[in-house]
Amino acid sequence: MSSKLKKENKVSFLQNVLMLMFSQVVIKLLGLIYRVVIVDVEGFGNTGNGYYSTGYQIYMILLALSSMGIPNVVSKLVSERVAKKDFIAAHRVFRFCIVIFTSLGVAFSALLFFGAEFIATVILKASGVKYTLMALAPALLVVPPNAVMRGYFTGLGSLKATSTTLVVEQFFNCVLSIGFVYACVGRDTAIMAAAGNLSTSCACIIAFLYLVIFFGRRKGELKAECLAQTVPTETKTKKNMVKTILAISIPISFSSLISVLGSAIDTVTVSRGIQNAFNTVGAVAQNLEETAMELYGILQKAETITHLPLAISATFCTAIVPVISAAIARSDEQEANRKISSSFFINSLFIFPCMAGFFVLSGPILAFLYPNAPEGALVLTLLTVSLPFSSINFILNGVLYGVGKTFVPAVALTVGSAVKLGLNIWLVNIPNVNIYGAVFSTVVYNVLIFIIEFLVVRRSVKLQIDVMRCFIKPIFSSAVMGVIVFFTYKLLSGALGNTAATLISVLVGVIVYGALVILTKNLNSEDLESLPMGKKLGAILKRFGLI
Numbered sequence: 001m002s003s004k005l006k007k008e009n010k011v012s013f014l015q016n017v018l019m020l021m022f023s024q025v026v027i028k029l030l031g032l033i034y035r036v037v038i039v040d041v042e043g044f045g046n047t048g049n050g051y052y053s054t055g056y057q058i059y060m061i062l063l064a065l066s067s068m069g070i071p072n073v074v075s076k077l078v079s080e081r082v083a084k085k086d087f088i089a090a091h092r093v094f095r096f097c098i099v100i101f102t103s104l105g106v107a108f109s110a111l112l113f114f115g116a117e118f119i120a121t122v123i124l125k126a127s128g129v130k131y132t133l134m135a136l137a138p139a140l141l142v143v144p145p146n147a148v149m150r151g152y153f154t155g156l157g158s159l160k161a162t163s164t165t166l167v168v169e170q171f172f173n174c175v176l177s178i179g180f181v182y183a184c185v186g187r188d189t190a191i192m193a194a195a196g197n198l199s200t201s202c203a204c205i206i207a208f209l210y211l212v213i214f215f216g217r218r219k220g221e222l223k224a225e226c227l228a229q230t231v232p233t234e235t236k237t238k239k240n241m242v243k244t245i246l247a248i249s250i251p252i253s254f255s256s257l258i259s260v261l262g263s264a265i266d267t268v269t270v271s272r273g274i275q276n277a278f279n280t281v282g283a284v285a286q287n288l289e290e291t292a293m294e295l296y297g298i299l300q301k302a303e304t305i306t307h308l309p310l311a312i313s314a315t316f317c318t319a320i321v322p323v324i325s326a327a328i329a330r331s332d333e334q335e336a337n338r339k340i341s342s343s344f345f346i347n348s349l350f351i352f353p354c355m356a357g358f359f360v361l362s363g364p365i366l367a368f369l370y371p372n373a374p375e376g377a378l379v380l381t382l383l384t385v386s387l388p389f390s391s392i393n394f395i396l397n398g399v400l401y402g403v404g405k406t407f408v409p410a411v412a413l414t415v416g417s418a419v420k421l422g423l424n425i426w427l428v429n430i431p432n433v434n435i436y437g438a439v440f441s442t443v444v445y446n447v448l449i450f451i452i453e454f455l456v457v458r459r460s461v462k463l464q465i466d467v468m469r470c471f472i473k474p475i476f477s478s479a480v481m482g483v484i485v486f487f488t489y490k491l492l493s494g495a496l497g498n499t500a501a502t503l504i505s506v507l508v509g510v511i512v513y514g515a516l517v518i519l520t521k522n523l524n525s526e527d528l529e530s531l532p533m534g535k536k537l538g539a540i541l542k543r544f545g546l547i
Contacts, residue, residue: 006318015099020442023163026158027170028311033172035304036369037183039297044192045373046301050271050293051193053300054124057131057267058198059139060260062108066144071103071151071162073249078155088233090155096241097148101249105144126289128190135198142208149211158255161214165207173203189290262445263303265424265439270296273428295435298376303384305365319405337464343395344465348474351391353513356482358384358505364489364502382439389446396453403460412452420445469522477516485509 039049041081074097082091112119113134120130146165153161176199274292358365362384363377400408420441427437457463485505492501517523 023167024132024311026167029307030170030174032308034177037178038196039370040372041183043330046297047290047294048189049297050194051128051190054126054267055129056199057263059136060077061264062112066104066108070147074148074151075154078140078152079315086233098145100465101144101148105140109137109140116179119259122319131194132192132197135194136200137343138201141205142204146211149215168210169203169207172206173199176202202463228461265421269424270428270438276429277431285537298379299435299438302376302380306383341465344470347391348470349461350490352474352478353481355387356478357509358487360482367498368502386446391449394451396457399457408456412449413429416445416448419448471519477513481513484512
């Protein structure tokens, strides 16, 4: 192993997880920041957010087919060969994957660019989206090779490339998106949305250049490892190597595609459904598209907010799930149950207060973040109902992968997507329901996935979850906090205004909830040790007799 990679690989597993956890939180925060800023730009608003999000979801479908999951494919194939000290074969996998997935990216990029008008006008019934699709097409040229290079270095044991690249990409996406949208102020809303998405393509190209430099600095040492190799390399033909790569990548890409179907269903059905709904009540034809984009923009605005705690949930699960999988692999059922229970508990500790906060402060939060486009309080309130189910599904997915039932999440997602599609087609077309039909279907979608996966997990692992600690106490503490936060805001908003009242109410909520968790004696050393920095936190709390 090269000296630079050896130095990077001295980082412990926990530090690697922390690195990824930090990068994911930063990415979501940056994503929230630039979406908040551009929605508030004059002329953009909810309608611009609708155009922006509609085009982006189509891009995500092609992204899922061309590159999502590819880092895992490459890292798996590379790490297997590195474990045998066969660096020549590992590098051969890298070269094959670059060729295969870059070619796939070129094909999808051409499809998105030249098919933009057809997709926008015929499939989405939103002609203005074509500019956004064309702006996103260049990204598909570089995202697949980006994914392959990240997977290659992960397979070699270095997570620096992955964590750094993702943050670099999102940073430039944030800065350029704001800059491009402001540069287009005064132009058509659809053009402003396209300018915002052009930043994604530019950021992906910058990330690609970073990875090329990262690879170039290590190329000589990697080549030296191949030249110094003493073990015989594998003798697979090019044809067999391609078959191996595709045999692993196709199922993963299919699962990735299924995972974005929930949002894609809204993209395809909401615009058409809302236009049909409002057309039946005599709306002016030329305003139908803008009305649909405005309502869809409100939905996406609310989802952007709820995705922040879900990102935190996913990163906590990243830290805990490997331990669960290892315990299951050792047939240590007691340890598996202990870690599963701990996962549920830690997840509940922050998801339920987030849910309560969004529920009672939905209007103030939207007015604080989007002062020029504050609509959507009821959408955000209703959407929070799905938060606990969405977050728990991360844990259930990890457990299912741990017991070898990798097909179950895909089946659950397929069933949920089918039901969501049917509900969207039925409900969104009703004038008095419109966008709320998509919100309701999202809740049902997440609940169905939870039910299917939980039933399979319960049959696969003898769950011994302390319902009082994992659910009842956190829900009780969150509910009490929610009531206090609600009245705090009501008392302060008149005198201090929305911004100050919202910030103070959130701070009061954090303090109250933390006190309630301690007063209900719902923390112990074992739970804290499952968290990054948990031992130090536990020592502090023990010193004051709080656990």
